Structure formats: C-alpha cells, structure tokens
C-alpha cells in the first residue's frame with residue numbers, strides 16, 4: 540500500500556493494488572484518520588465514518604480488496620464513491636486542474 544500526501548496535508552492519498560484483480564485503486568483519506576490507524580487505533584475506530592467496504596479496502600492486513608472483488612468474494616451490498624480506479628482518480632484531478640486554469 541502506497542501513501543502520498545497532497546497539497547495541504549489534510550488528506551492522505553492511499554494507492555493500493557488489489558491482490559485479486561491487480562487493478563490499482565485510489566482513496567483520499569483524512570490525515571487524522573490515517574494517522575490514528577498508523578498509531579495503533581483499531582480499523583473500525585480509526586475509520587468510523589467510513590462504510591465496511593471502505594474499511595476493508597483500507598485494511599492492509601485483510602488484503603485490501605477493491606470494491607468489485609469485495610462484491611464477488613463477500614457479496615457485499617455496499618458501494619463507495621470514495622474508492623476510485625486509478626483512471627477515475629487521474630481524470631478527476633485533470634478536470635480540477637483544467638477548471639483552475
């Protein structure tokens with residue numbers, strides 16, 4: 540799992556390759572939540588505002604399955620608008636950069 544900070548340090552960008560489908564997914568996580576987890580908080584405490592699908596994606600110990608693979612494996616009904624494919628994430632930022640020009 541790879542993590543980068545963006546501009547103002549309010550958010551961490553978690554980049555993760557799903558161990559099943561090998562696709563890279565990206566999720567922006569508030570820095571305070573991410574740091575709480577790094578400092579030892581339980582997954583459900585550090586990410587209590589996130590749904591189970593998002594927590595599973597962020598759970599490096601449980602494999603960090605992407606949304607599509609979680610649906611396939613667990614049959615979960617959850618969805619997430621926070622977990623993006625690499626292409627969706629880049630497109631979103633391209634649009635933001637273009638809007639700022």
Ligand SMILES: [Zn+2]
Nearest residue numbers: 557560605608
């Ligand atoms: Zn996957």
